Amino acid sequence: MACYFRRTIASKLSKILGAPEETLLAAVSAFPVSKKQQSPDFRLSVSSLVEKGLIQSAGDIQAQTEQLAHQLKWSSVVEEIGVGPAVIHFKINKTLLAKKLLHQISSEGSDFGVKSELFKRSPKGETIVEFSSPNIAKKFHAGHLRSTIIGNFIANLKEALGNNVTRINYLGDWGMQFGLLGAGFKLFGSEEKLKANPLQHLFDVYVQVNKEAKSNEDIQKSAQDFFRRLEGGDDQALSLWQHFRHISIEEYKKVYKRLGVHFGEYSGESMYQGKIQDILQQLREQGLLKTTQRGTGVVDLSPEKDMSLCTTVVRSDGTSLYITRDLTAAIDRKHRYNFAEMIYVTDKSQQNHFEQTFKILEAMGFQWAQCCRHVPFGLVQGMKTRKGDVVFLEDVLDEARARMLQNMRNSRTTKVLENPEDTAEKVGISALIVQDFKGPLLSDYRFDWDRVLQSQGDTGVFLQYTHARLRSLLRMCDDGEEETFDPSLLQDKRAISILQHLLRYDEVLHQSSVDLQPKHLVNFLLALGRLVAVAHRDLPVKDSPSAVAQARLQLFRSTCTVLASGMKILGITPVEKM
Structure with missing residues (x-):
């Protein structure tokens, strides 16, 4: 019970320093497990206490550290107190550690970690996460994979922490390209092919009409005419566009289902066409909209208001831009959802766009713009299938499933499965997610199928294998009843290492909730998998004395619970067998 031990230490500190326990809790953290030697269980950063003003700086921080450590007394909970560089270490009674921690995991289940006191001050409320956002009438591009899985992770985490989350898929469903597609479908479209393979056919039509339009002015005029009629609300043009939009979403849902992703709202740029003029009028009335010599409408964001830093929001012909539609969407969402925070997940090329969007909203007097956040990510390089360079996400998922299925067939340890294709799909997607999440989101990375x-190393396959192995152990040895166990029988260093690592789970979730980076959780779970591999080998359950077996089973059962919970937050569906 990380909170129990952390609060015990914070309570002792509170009596000495005269500061509230709640303030001191965050300064006490679980100690990372060391391979070379048995680690302390918790540490207190005296430097952080000085920075927060909880201790007055007296120059020699090490002397202050030793003085504070001397004032702290051992107890039935804390058995040993030591000193490092500006840090105080605490060793917990290990029998009590096993008893309290495993009981808490058993009673809380998937809520373990997310109900920690570390989140007590975290704001709860409506959270909007906008992610994925493919362009309709086009097959789901592989480039949208990162936005989709990152956004899903953020939404899962926020939901687990008690926020009411609305997942928005903001589709690219407006613009001149639909004029081209509308004109092209009349020339090259086929209802039969559209039914058979909707997005592939629309993609083929778009490629063909785009090529023809470069040398054919009549097609260019037809495209302009179609889009003009679309913007004017022409029934025939709107009907065709809505047809394209509907079948696109239905096709996307098939891919999302494979990824285990869902949305509360499918919106798009088209939704805000009729509201843009109201926003532009508001900008005019507030004196924020300026007209340049070229006739474009801009908002001056320069500190000195000398037009040195302007953002264009209206073209010279009066038509809107992407940023205009994003401003309109943000204001509309605040009105409809009254969100506490709104998070946009896109690639890093849009960082400047969102900085400008948030600044304009603030300039308009919307203080809630400070609750808007952009989570940027880098690019994936070298993603190829056996067919060649990847274009479509479906090809990536198919390739992951096919390769994983082949690996499973070649493995001597693969179990007999009812649906090997489904298992291969889930494990393959796990592999894609973990590969993507191991490092900082902003970094580009090179993709390598091998x-x-x-199945070994820091991969999603290894995580799934670890979970399946634990589930197999529980099926074989667990009679389904939660029995009492003797925590004194879990004093082996391998068991202690797992317990110490589990103490960090809530801190890892808290760190991920602060910077919205999944790497903390991924690396925690991978480290847990490595500790489990050693313990599984050295701490047998089968053929051990009954009391020892029951204690070890409780350890493995709790570990499996935390592993599965963390995987689900990442967007991974744990498999039972593989």
Whole structure:
């Protein structure tokens, strides 16, 4: 019970320093497990206490550290107190550690970690996460994979922490390209092909009409005419566009289902066409909209208001831009959802766009713009299938499933499965997610199928294998009843290492909730998998004395619970067998 031990230490500190326990809790953290030696269980950063003004700086921080450590007394909970560089270490009674921690995991289940006191001050409320956002009438591009899985992770995490989350898929469903597609479908479209393979046919039509339009002015005029009629609300043009939009969403849902992703709202740029003029009028009335010599409408964001830093929001012909539609969407969402925070997940090329969007909203007097956040990510390089360079996400998912299925067939340890294709799909997607989430989101990375699908090492396959192995152990040895166990029988260093690592789970979730980076959780779970591999080998359950077996089973059962919970937050569906 991380909170129990952390609060015990914070309570002792509170009596000495005269500061509230709640303030001191965050300064006490679980100690990372060391391979070389048995680690302390918790540490207190005296430097952080000085920074927060909880201790007055007296120059020699090490002397202050030693003085404070001397004032702290051992107890039935804390058995040993030591000193490091500006840090105080605490060793907990290990029998009590096993008893309290495993009981808490058993009673809380998937809520373990997310109900921690570390989140007590975290704001709860409506959270909007906008992610994925493909362009309709086009097959789901592989480039949208990162936005989709990152956004899903953020939404899962926020939901687990008690926020009411609305997942928005903001589709690219407006613009001149639909004029081209509308004109092209009349020339090259086929209802029969559209029914058979909707997005592939629309993609083929778009490629063909785009090529023809470069040398054919009549097609260019037809495209302009179609889009003009679309913007004017022409029934025939709107009907065709709505047809394209509907079948696109239905096709996307098939891919999202494979990824385990869902949305509360499918919106798009088209939704805000009729509201843009109201926003532009508001900008005019507030004196924020300026007209340049070229006739474009801009908002001056320069500190000195000398037009040195302007953002264009209206073209010279009066038509809107992407940023205009994003401003309109943000204001509309605040009105409809009254969100506490709104998070946009897109690639890093849009960082400047969102900075400008948030600044304009603030300039308009919307203080809630400070609750808007952009989570940028880097690019994936070298993603190829056996067919060649990847274009469509479906090809990536198919490739992951096919390669994983082949690996499973070649493995001597693969179990007999009812649906091997489904297992291969889930494990393959796990591999894609973990590969993507191991490092900082902002970094580009090079994709390598062989490395991604390895069963050993830091991979999603290894996580799934660890979970399946634990589930197998529980099926074989667990009679389904929660029995009492003797925590004194879990004093082996391998068991202690797992317990110490589990103490960090809530801190890892808290760190991920602060910077919205999944790497903390991924690396925690991978480290847990490595500790489990050693313990599974050295701490047998079968053929051990009954009391020892029951204690170890409780350890493995709790570990499996935390592993599965963390995987689900990442967007991974744990498999029972593989």
